[in-house]
Amino acid sequence: MIFPSCIGFDIETAGDKQEYALQPVRKTTNQAWVTAASFARGEKVAGQLYPSKALIEGMLKKAIEADAYILGWNVAFDASWCIATGCEDLVMQVKWLDAMLLWRHAQVEPEGDTIPKSKRRSYALANAMKTYYPEHAGFKDFDDFQADDDESMQGLLTRNKGDALFVIRLAEKFWGELNDRQQLAALVEARCIPLVAWSKVHGLKASRPAAESLKRSLTEEADKLYAELLASSPEIEGVNLGSPKQLQKLLFKDWQLPVLGTSKKTGQPSTDKFALFDLALMDPRANTLKKIREAKNNKVKYAEATIKALDYNGDGCVRPSARIFGTYTSRMTYSSQDKTKEVVTKTTKAKGEHQVVRNVLVPTGIALHQWKRGRDYRRIIQAPEGFGMAELDFAGQEFRWMAVASEDETMLSLCAQGQDAHSFMGSQVANVEYMDLVNRFHAEDPQAVNDRKAGKFCNLSYQYRVSAKTATKKARVEYDLDVDVPFIKQTQLIYKQSYPGVQAYWRKQILDCKYQGFAETFAGRRVQLPGAWAGEDAWANESTAINYPIQGTGGDQKYLALAVARNHLNRFDGKFYYELHDGLFFIFPLGKMAEAVPFFTHLLSNLPYKKAWGVDLPIDFPVDAAVGPSWGDLKEV
Numbered sequence: 001m002i003f004p005s006c007i008g009f010d011i012e013t014a015g016d017k018q019e020y021a022l023q024p025v026r027k028t029t030n031q032a033w034v035t036a037a038s039f040a041r042g043e044k045v046a047g048q049l050y051p052s053k054a055l056i057e058g059m060l061k062k063a064i065e066a067d068a069y070i071l072g073w074n075v076a077f078d079a080s081w082c083i084a085t086g087c088e089d090l091v092m093q094v095k096w097l098d099a100m101l102l103w104r105h106a107q108v109e110p111e112g113d114t115i116p117k118s119k120r121r122s123y124a125l126a127n128a129m130k131t132y133y134p135e136h137a138g139f140k141d142f143d144d145f146q147a148d149d150d151e152s153m154q155g156l157l158t159r160n161k162g163d164a165l166f167v168i169r170l171a172e173k174f175w176g177e178l179n180d181r182q183q184l185a186a187l188v189e190a191r192c193i194p195l196v197a198w199s200k201v202h203g204l205k206a207s208r209p210a211a212e213s214l215k216r217s218l219t220e221e222a223d224k225l226y227a228e229l230l231a232s233s234p235e236i237e238g239v240n241l242g243s244p245k246q247l248q249k250l251l252f253k254d255w256q257l258p259v260l261g262t263s264k265k266t267g268q269p270s271t272d273k274f275a276l277f278d279l280a281l282m283d284p285r286a287n288t289l290k291k292i293r294e295a296k297n298n299k300v301k302y303a304e305a306t307i308k309a310l311d312y313n314g315d316g317c318v319r320p321s322a323r324i325f326g327t328y329t330s331r332m333t334y335s336s337q338d339k340t341k342e343v344v345t346k347t348t349k350a351k352g353e354h355q356v357v358r359n360v361l362v363p364t365g366i367a368l369h370q371w372k373r374g375r376d377y378r379r380i381i382q383a384p385e386g387f388g389m390a391e392l393d394f395a396g397q398e399f400r401w402m403a404v405a406s407e408d409e410t411m412l413s414l415c416a417q418g419q420d421a422h423s424f425m426g427s428q429v430a431n432v433e434y435m436d437l438v439n440r441f442h443a444e445d446p447q448a449v450n451d452r453k454a455g456k457f458c459n460l461s462y463q464y465r466v467s468a469k470t471a472t473k474k475a476r477v478e479y480d481l482d483v484d485v486p487f488i489k490q491t492q493l494i495y496k497q498s499y500p501g502v503q504a505y506w507r508k509q510i511l512d513c514k515y516q517g518f519a520e521t522f523a524g525r526r527v528q529l530p531g532a533w534a535g536e537d538a539w540a541n542e543s544t545a546i547n548y549p550i551q552g553t554g555g556d557q558k559y560l561a562l563a564v565a566r567n568h569l570n571r572f573d574g575k576f577y578y579e580l581h582d583g584l585f586f587i588f589p590l591g592k593m594a595e596a597v598p599f600f601t602h603l604l605s606n607l608p609y610k611k612a613w614g615v616d617l618p619i620d621f622p623v624d625a626a627v628g629p630s631w632g633d634l635k636e637v
Contacts, residue, residue: 001183003175006071006097007063008040010163011051011078012156014146019362021145022338024077024201025315027084034081035145036157038164047161049153053085060090069097069190073125073167076324079197088198092570096193097186099171101325103128105186106177108328109528110544125163128170136166181524181614185556188523188612189325191563195576196322196332202384203317204578206306206366207630210380215303217376222295229288241293247271250289257283274473281482298377301367305336306380308363318381320365322578328527329548330555332579334368337361368578379632383577388593391626391634392604393583394557396421400621401550401557402463404522408501415619426455428494453479454491462495464547465506506546513545521549523556523613557621558584560612561604568603572596585631593627597637601625 013021015032026032038047039059048055060082063070072078075098082091100123111120129137139162142155175183230236235254240246248269251257259269260278269275273290280287309318326333338361347353371377383389394400399421403411414421420438427434430451440448457479461471468488475481475488496503513519514533518526527548531537561584562576569575572592577585584604588596604623609615626634 001180003172004097005066005068006168006171007059007066007068008038008045008164008166008168009059009070009072009075009078010038010160010167011081012036012145012160013081014148018146019338019360022077023319023364024080024084025203025313025319027081028201034085035153036160038157038161040161040164040168042168043165045161045165047157047164049157053087056082056085057087057090060087060094063095064090064093067095069095071097071099071167071171073100073128073163074098075100076193076197076200076322079194080200083194083197083201091194091197092566094194095190097171097190098193098324099167099174100125100128101189102171102174102178102186104325105182105525106174107528108526109530110540110548111328125167125170129166132170132173133166136162179524182526184612185521185523185525185559188556188563189330189559191566192324192559192576195562195566195569196324198575199322199578200319202575203313203315203319204368205316205382205384206310206318206380207382208307208310208316210376210382210630210632211303211306211310214376214380215299215307218295218299218303222292222299225288225292225295229285229292233285236289241289242296244268244271251279251286255283255285257286274477277473277476281476298372301370302372302377302380305363305366309366312363318364318366320368320578325555327555329551330521330525330559331551332555332558334365334578336365336367338364369580371580375632377632379630381631383587383629386589387587388590388627388629389577389631389634390586390588390593390597390600391583391631392561392586392600393624393626394554394561394604395582395622395624397554397557397582397621398463398550399459400619401522401553402502402505403619404617405549406499406501406505408499408505411499411501412619417620417622420452421459422456423452424455425458425495425498426451426453428498429454429458429491450481454481454483457481458491458495462492463499463502463550465543468492509545509549510542513541519545519548519552521552521556522609522615523553523560525552525556527552554582556613557607560607560609563612564603564607565600568599572599574600597625597627601637 012035013032014035015021015023015026020026020032023032027034034051036047036049037051037056038045060070075096079091079096103123109121126137126140129140139159142159144152145156147153147156178186236250239250248271251271252259252269257279260275261270262268263270263272276286276290276293280290306318310316313319320334320336321338323333323335396415399411400415403415413419414424423438423441424434427437430437432451437448437451441452457475461474466474468485471488471492472483472485475483509519513529517530518528520526527544529541529544531541533541558579565576565586569586572588572595574586574588574596577587579585586600601623605621607621609617625637627637628634
């Protein structure tokens with residue numbers, strides 16, 4: 001496809017506090033404002049300081065009339081400020097495109113949790129300018145966004161115009177590096193930009209009473225457990241259980257427990273959640289200690305963090321910030337806090353007293369992507385007054401994509417209506433009849449519930465060729481399964497025997513990706529695999545070759561769902577709220593929930609995969625729906 005018609009767009013912002021410049025909701029309370037806005041077509045660029053709402057409206061209308069994309073860098077930010085300015089209806093009509101995301105589409109490489117954020121590749125516009133147009137990058141040197149004198153404002157406008165102009169050149173360059181399928185995947189993904197922008201402005205309603213209740217219950221739980229442990233182990237008095245050094249002394253010197261591993265950072269005996277989980281299986285004191293730490297950590301991370309965000313935002317909402325294409329596998333991620341910069345005075349021997357700039361975290365949001373499953377935790381997130389919440393969840397998403405990719409006959413048959421893949425695998429592990437386990441599970445038989453959970457763990461973990469050691473940790477910590485390495489190895493063998501097509505898929509993917517130098521989703525999105533295919537790097541590249549088509553396609557599926565949903569949300573006055581794991585969360589007015597939920601359930605269960613991706617799928621991808629006043633009170637429809 002040729003590069004689409006685009007209007008380059010960039011805005012600059014400021015506020016009563018420096019951090020407010022990154023918070024578009026502050027525009028609605030007159031605590032922040034747009035300081036500059038620029039628009040570019042081809043090589044022509046125009047900009048204005050302190051632009052009026054009418055100017056922004058005119059630009060949006062012009063793009064709609066010309067059927068042109070509005071193109072920016074991290075453009076969801078710009079779109080959110082347009083919404084905060086009062087142009088929501090126009091923002092939702094406009095076609096948006098993000099040059100930064102096009103760069104990721106063209107060149108993204110695997111970056112997992114093992115790579116520190118500080119060492120991950122930067123996709124900042126300043127970095128792109130230095131890489132591709134170093135001779136023109138000087139305008140990015142201006143960074144005093146809070147200044148308001150005439151000279152500084154002209155420097156700001158120059159930077160603003162440069163952003164709007166060069167974003168077109170960069171986007172056209174990256175577009176040329178993509179094939180037709182990659183381009184289409186990027187356009188589908190871009191359809192969610194205004195939906196994400198709306199959520200950034202309005203946030204998620206959070207219940208302070210629910211957060212405070214959770215805080216009280218977790219405090220009581222931690223205090224009760226501590227009293228029990230203190231009675232049996234008085235040596236813990238005065239020990240800071242949050243200090244790794246003091247915890248090491250308690251566990252390995254005072255209690256003489258075995259060292260099960262060492263920290264990669266310090267080389268000292270590990271006290272992380274995995275080590276503590278294993279020790280808890282050996283010693284009741286360590287088990288109580290683990291529960292105390294969990295209660296305290298959960299209180300801080302979920303209850304207190306919510307209260308802090310509510311206090312900071314002041315409008316009853318929390319604002320976890322969505323990042324489109326946040327992981328290399330394409331998934332959307334959420335940051336719990338905004339960053340701002342602060343000038344502080346320090347004194348050192350070398351420089352004496354001097355000023356330095358440091359990053360400061362601002363508690364605008366919550367750790368949404370890590371939120372716990374418990375009802376008391378999820379009741380904190382609510383629908384706004386007059387609205388209900390609806391979760392539309394792709395049932396067995398990754399299992400189904402592995403079934404399609406591997407063409408395994410048993411897997412495909414388990415995707416038929418009425419089948420239960422996790423009960424099937426649970427029956428294989430427990431060596432019982434499949435339908436017997438299904439019936440006992442629905443009757444809430446405790447053993448059947450545990451057997452099915454083991455089957456779910458096997459289905460969702462082993463398809464990615466995980467090692468026995470890693471799988472054991474995951475089973476214990478994430479699924480609360482009391483298993484050991486021999487059990488894991490035995491069930492891995494059962495899994496391979498049950499789904500022989502999966503191993504064939506592994507082999508084929510490794511060979512294909514080694515030859516091509518990239519892995520690809522069903523939608524055509526790619527990740528580059530430039531590393532060595534031998535030695536220490538081999539396992540990582542092979543794992544990406546196996547995992548990426550499944551996990552990446554799951555992300556593409558949700559972008560396609562949002563692209564389709566965007567066309568119909570206005571009909572029901574609905575809004576995209578947030579996304580997590582396999583689910584998309586929407587809010588609808590209470591009076592329209594009964595009509596909207598079945599409509600969107602059917603719509604998203606029948607996505608246009610052939611039209612969007614050019615693929616015929618052998619199975620359906622049904623969506624399950626649940627509705628309620630809060631996340632914790634959702635009930636299946």
